[in-house]
Amino acid sequence: MIFSSKLIEDAVKEFSRLPGIGKKTALRMVLQLLRMDGNEVDEFTGAVSRMRHGVKFCRECHNVSDSEVCGICVNPGRNRSQVCVVETIRDVIAIESTQQYSGLYHVLGGILSPLDGIGPEQLNIHTLHGRVKNNDVTELIMALSPTIEGDTTVYYIARQLNDLPVTITTIARGIAFGGELEYADEMTLARSIAKRQPIENYVTMK
């Protein structure tokens, strides 16, 4: 692409660094910003800048937060005996958006993947033992990817905590709502038959 403005070219280059954004999409965004009011663009850049420089990571659960401890961890209405272990911040947002979970979280920041050089030291695993012990957590819900790495992480964490009286559960796997049986992979279908539920459990979410 040949631009007649270095300013446009620079902005396009910056947008192209974002995930899934090619040069054409970047250009479309830049031209949209160019059409917007100067004030609106200042709000855009301001929000991005404040986000990057202002966001903290909760010292309890490692979730993103605007303060030292996040809104979920300080909320007295949350069930403190339940902790849901997730890979990323995005998982917290997904689960919170269901409005069906009232416990706390623990964000690992990834899953164990020796081939990618990700061991326990690269993740927020070492703080988990103390957290479970000191806060009398009774249930740890593992909400990790249903992959070999995810399962490995579940087993690793379970072993680390086997001296504590905590129940470790994993979220249910099965056919998604609206999913069609014939398109489900064999593993999911096999597991969903093995872990079949009585009808009364099927309709409640907890």
Add this chain to the structure above:
Amino acid sequence: MIFSSKLIEDAVKEFSRLPGIGKKTALRMVLQLLRMDGNEVDEFTGAVSRMRHGVKFCRECHNVSDSEVCGICVNPGRNRSQVCVVETIRDVIAIESTQQYSGLYHVLGGILSPLDGIGPEQLNIHTLHGRVKNNDVTELIMALSPTIEGDTTVYYIARQLNDLPVTITTIARGIAFGGELEYADEMTLARSIAKRQPIENYVTMK
């Protein structure tokens, strides 16, 4: 979506205002920016801000420019007797990227569309007569969309300039390179047969 950080939420909201960007894509971008170095994010916001506040529109051709007159208009190597009329800045970038055109441009900023309330006054049409006259332009290449609005704009401009000795041409329509005949629409196919070319013209671009 429920966010545990207002700062993240605000940044996601800003990104969602860009064309084609939903909440999930916006979140992916925001989390990518969160992972980037603070300096890199400052470069990102700086480039956007400088672009919005620094970009000018060339007073000759209305293309985006870093100065009063754009790099194409001031370039002594360009053929000043040829002007290519386009709808948007994006078209200039597309044509420049072919590196096959050495004349000047005229960016209308849209095409005539009475139903959308776009008349000649909303476009950069009134400057065209003076430009053609004062600069001894001999050819005006109309590179507009092959739609009713595009054709209307071509005829409108042709009528405005009918007192001047300028040849008005339109870019060739036809089957795209790599396009398959059977998938071409009837209009394009019919026109491309009617406007068939001798083989020697076919291989040259000018």
